[in-house]
Amino acid sequence: MNEGGKHMESAMHAAHETTHEIxxxxxxxxxxxxxxxxxxxxxxxxxxxxxxGTNIYPATGTKSASISSLTPKLESYLTENxxxxxxxxxxxxxYTDMGDIILFNVSIIQNGTELDKGAxxxxxxxxxxxxxxxxxxxxxxxxxxxxxxxxxxxxxxNPATADVETACKEMSKVNKPKLEAFVVxxxxxxxxxxRVLYYTAxxxxxxxxxxxxxxxxxxxxxxxxxxxxxxxxxxQRQICIREEQGSKYWDYVNCYIKNGDSSGCLTSTGVNKxxxxxxxxxxxxxxxxxxxxxxxxxxxxxxxxxxxxxNGKTSSEFTFGGRDPEAVKxxxxxxxxxxxxxxxxxxxxxxAAIGFSATYSSxxxxxxxxxxCG
Numbered sequence: 001m002n003e004g005g006k007h008m009e010s011a012m013h014a015a016h017e018t019t020h021e022i023x024x025x026x027x028x029x030x031x032x033x034x035x036x037x038x039x040x041x042x043x044x045x046x047x048x049x050x051x052x053g054t055n056i057y058p059a060t061g062t063k064s065a066s067i068s069s070l071t072p073k074l075e076s077y078l079t080e081n082x083x084x085x086x087x088x089x090x091x092x093x094x095y096t097d098m099g100d101i102i103l104f105n106v107s108i109i110q111n112g113t114e115l116d117k118g119a120x121x122x123x124x125x126x127x128x129x130x131x132x133x134x135x136x137x138x139x140x141x142x143x144x145x146x147x148x149x150x151x152x153x154x155x156x157x158n159p160a161t162a163d164v165e166t167a168c169k170e171m172s173k174v175n176k177p178k179l180e181a182f183v184v185x186x187x188x189x190x191x192x193x194x195r196v197l198y199y200t201a202x203x204x205x206x207x208x209x210x211x212x213x214x215x216x217x218x219x220x221x222x223x224x225x226x227x228x229x230x231x232x233x234x235x236q237r238q239i240c241i242r243e244e245q246g247s248k249y250w251d252y253v254n255c256y257i258k259n260g261d262s263s264g265c266l267t268s269t270g271v272n273k274x275x276x277x278x279x280x281x282x283x284x285x286x287x288x289x290x291x292x293x294x295x296x297x298x299x300x301x302x303x304x305x306x307x308x309x310x311n312g313k314t315s316s317e318f319t320f321g322g323r324d325p326e327a328v329k330x331x332x333x334x335x336x337x338x339x340x341x342x343x344x345x346x347x348x349x350x351x352a353a354i355g356f357s358a359t360y361s362s363x364x365x366x367x368x369x370x371x372x373c374g
Contacts (some may be wrong), residue, residue: 015332031101054355067102070122071104074106076091078090078106086110086188086354087355088108088109089108089109089110090106091107093105093107099123102121102123103119105118106118115228160303167320171313172335174311177207178310179197179211179331180212180213181197181210181212182212183305186234188373189354190291192353192355193308193352195353196323196328196352200328200329200347202342203329207340208332210332212238213296215302215305216297220226221287223236223287226373233263234291241276244279252269252271259356259358300314304372305374310331310332319331324348324351327349
């Protein structure tokens with residue numbers, strides 16, 4: 001691993017540990033802030049020299065900022081610097097004065113819908129977010145675009161041919177490769193991977209086994225997902241369509257990733273709603289299908305959305321160029337025991353849009369972001 005890669009791994013580990021500490025201290029509300037804390041920890045947090053641990057607080061007696069003035073400042077900072085590119089915004093729900101720091105409970109709003117809640121800590125004077133030390137009066141030291149530019153190749157660059165050839169040679173060869181992509185349905189990066197795989201499946205769907213699987217658990221006869229009930233229901237909906245109306249699955253997904261309109265997409269893609277409802281309400285069908293996904297997720301040690309498992313092994317699309325159809329196509333083609341004519345066709349090489357998007361690519365996806373929800 002090169003020096004930049006080591007720094008990246010170290011920073012990502014530190015960000016994960018910090019998020020874990022937040023969860024321990026405020027378990028109920030601190031679920032990584034769907035987008036904000038995930039993006040802060042996994043995108044902004046990779047700013048190597050700027051990451052600061054959780055034990056830095058202002059000295060006792062530091063002046064206090066007015067909560068009424070700090071609230072819009074924090075909302076604006078989170079929205080403008082971390083959420084705007086996902087068409088989401090931050091809304092302060094309430095706060096707790098903890099002495100030297102203030103705990104703000106935050107809702108993440110996208111298209112008028114609350115996706116999740118989480119927690120952000122700031123210093124009493126209203127100048128810094130504590131767990132990741134950002135000056136709220138200045139732009140973040142690293143944004144997604146310039147941070148990923150230092151750790152991933154640009155979209156105009158392909159990985160070294162030698163590296164790809166080496167990866168191909170080391171891959172096990174099978175007659176029909178099996179790619180399982182683990183996601184959650186409302187994760188911005190899970191949506192990005194579904195967008196990629198829609199096109200890859202159109203080309204290689206008959207030659208290989210490409211399947212979207214879902215991360216979650218079942219508790220008291222109900223599916224749970226990392227971003228709440230709305231996402232859990234959508235996970236189950238997509239699982240039921242995949243298992244019982246497979247010919248409609250990719251069309252439905254391709255519609256849903258545009259704006260999250262499940263009702264409209266069910267109608268426009270011709271999904272049989274009676275069959276779908278029966279599946280979702282019958283534990284011997286919907287929950288049984290979901291449990292298979294969750295068991296496999298545990299078996300493979302999946303922790304983030306998206307995670308790619310090729311022929312039973314974790315694989316990275318970034319070895320082959322990035323989160324785009326051509327890179328995933330190359331990865332699958334490398335595992336064929338015999339050359340396939342379809343592998344000679346070149347697919348889209350631009351990075352897919354992150355989150356809900358009416359178009360394949362967008363401004364927010366101009367870099368090779370390897371981020372995920374987890």
